[in-house]
Each structure stands twice: as structure tokens, then as C-alpha cells.
Amino acid sequence: xxxxxxxxxxxxxxxxxxxxxxxxxxxxxxxxxxxxxxxxxxxxxxxxxxxxxxxxxxxxxxxxxxxxxxxxxxxxxxxxxxxxxxxxxxxxxxxxxxxxxxxxxxxxxxxxxxxxxxxxxxxxxxxxxxxxxxxxxxxxxxxxxxxxxxxxxxxxxxxxxxxxxxxxxxxxxxxxxxxxxxxxxxxxxxxxxxxxxxxxxxxxxxxxxxxxxxxxxxxxxxxxxxxxxxxxxxxxxxxxxxxxx
Numbered sequence: 001x002x003x004x005x006x007x008x009x010x011x012x013x014x015x016x017x018x019x020x021x022x023x024x025x026x027x028x029x030x031x032x033x034x035x036x037x038x039x040x041x042x043x044x045x046x047x048x049x050x051x052x053x054x055x056x057x058x059x060x061x062x063x064x065x066x067x068x069x070x071x072x073x074x075x076x077x078x079x080x081x082x083x084x085x086x087x088x089x090x091x092x093x094x095x096x097x098x099x100x101x102x103x104x105x106x107x108x109x110x111x112x113x114x115x116x117x118x119x120x121x122x123x124x125x126x127x128x129x130x131x132x133x134x135x136x137x138x139x140x141x142x143x144x145x146x147x148x149x150x151x152x153x154x155x156x157x158x159x160x161x162x163x164x165x166x167x168x169x170x171x172x173x174x175x176x177x178x179x180x181x182x183x184x185x186x187x188x189x190x191x192x193x194x195x196x197x198x199x200x201x202x203x204x205x206x207x208x209x210x211x212x213x214x215x216x217x218x219x220x221x222x223x224x225x226x227x228x229x230x231x232x233x234x235x236x237x238x239x240x241x242x243x244x245x
Contacts, residue, residue, distance in 0.1 A: 001038070001109040006101045009033050013095045014072060021154040023123065024089065025064065025076040028097060037067055037102035038109075039134040040127040043075070046098040047087045055082040062126040062214075062240075063102065066133035076126050076157060106214065106240040108134060115143040115206045119195055119223050121215025122150060122157075124242050128214065129158050136165050136172060145173045145205060147195050149219070151180045153188070163189075173203070195223065197230055214240040 011028035019025050046058040065074035079085050108131040118128045125148050150156050166174035177191035191199055211232055213223040220241050227237055
């Protein structure tokens, strides 16, 4: 796996898109900056926040786009009540934004052909989106299962896009589940309830897989305990916690 040295750089803001009830994707132009990253890595973003609150003027974000998307870097985040997020959502096109990175070891190493099982909670799906987009575009032969958990349909992120990728790539299986599925309707094609051993057992998952999990700390801890209870060796588990959003 190649090593990438983190550095300071600046990218112009391009646009934002609302992707769920409280989540937006933000795009930054990378065509004039020689940067590289591994699928799953993150960047530290710095903003000129006026009168910042306790969350400060910089924050780490997983890169949600694939390294192969050469025209932009994209991050997706929930928009909560902080001065940083308020500044972020009010960026105007062309505004230069400073970054530092990339960093992080929660990455897809394509030289390891072990199957991958991704367990994502909410916004924790972002690094896995980068990995899946990369694997699909490169037509990697390693099998991937994504189990993505959200509370209700209005909070789903990347649902249509990733389901389409799953339909077009025999090595990639996409499973979304809703933890609050009351009244979801008969047209819901995913699972219902929290990710559990019983849910996972439906899919004949390989015993030699590497397990990746990302999301809120409580969810990640529960998933690690669940997977450990399934007799998965600790060295086959990779986890990343998303705190503060």
C-alpha cells in the first residue's frame, strides 16, 4: 500500500447538494492542485469562522469521493448547530478553503484481496462510499458487502447511487437497514432493525473477511462487541468513530 505524505493545500469551493434531511455533500475543485489520497482517508478543513463556538475553526472529514474522481474532492456531513457548520453551509462558489492531509489508516488496501464487510452507521458511511466507488471504477475482484444503518428513509445517504452500483457489480452487495421502520411501506427493499448477527447470517458472509465499521462511538463499540462475539479475530477488525459530526 502506497504511503502519502500529508500537506497543507487550498481548494476552491464549488457547490453543495442536500443528500438527506440533515446532510449535505460539499465539492471542492482539485483540478489545479496535485493531491492524492487512499480511499477511506480524511482531511482536516479550516474555515474562517467568525466568533467560533467550542467546536472551533477546523474539523476532520472523511473524503467521500473516490481518488479516481480527479475533478473534485467531496465530503458529506450532517449540518448541526455549530458556528463551523453554519460557515460551511454558507460558503459561496469560488471561496478558497484550506485543508491539511490526507491522513488515516481506515483505508481500502487493494493489494489485499480478502473479502470486505462494511458496517456503517449514519454519516459513518462516508469513507465506505469512497472505497466502494473506487472498487467499482477499478473493477476490483475483491468481494464487498455494505450494511448501512439509518433511522428512517429521510436520513438515507447515497441510497440510490450505491444500490445502482450493487446492481451493476457482481462483487458488491449493498444492504441498507432502517432502525425505525414503522410505516415504511411494502416498497422498501432493504432490511429492518439494527444490524445483528441474525441479519448478517442471511447473507452467507465469508469467514476470511476483513470487517470495517464506522459511525457514532456507541454504534462502533456495539458492532465491535457483536463481531467479536461472532469469533472474528481482532486483527481482522478495523474501526473508525465519528464524534461531534
